[in-house]
Amino acid sequence: MLQFIELIIAFSIIILVVPQTPTENIVLRKLLETGFFTNYVKAKDFLNKTTWFLIFLFLVLLIALNSKVFF
Template identity: 55%
Template structure:
């Protein structure tokens, strides 16, 4: 269980740290990857991924 929490914590840090008000490096990378048809779709996915990862992290702490 500790390993799962540590991995999720690392993923959350890697997702949230590059997202600044001036520049969002991850959003640019997602958009340029070609997986998404437009900028709004990649932004929506990144937002969903961030919140989903935070939710999983919190869920692992509640389960113990």
């Protein structure tokens, strides 16, 4: 079950990070179009925090699943 969650997180990271470029950020533009954010800075901050959280969670799961100590 944890391996499936890890796989979902990995795909989420790919979906979030790949379209982000210095000149064009499709994910950020789509977040702004939802209307949940009042301005560009708040949407960018949310995207940044979400991306780093998913990366950290992926690494924790990767270590936990490959360690004999936890399981």
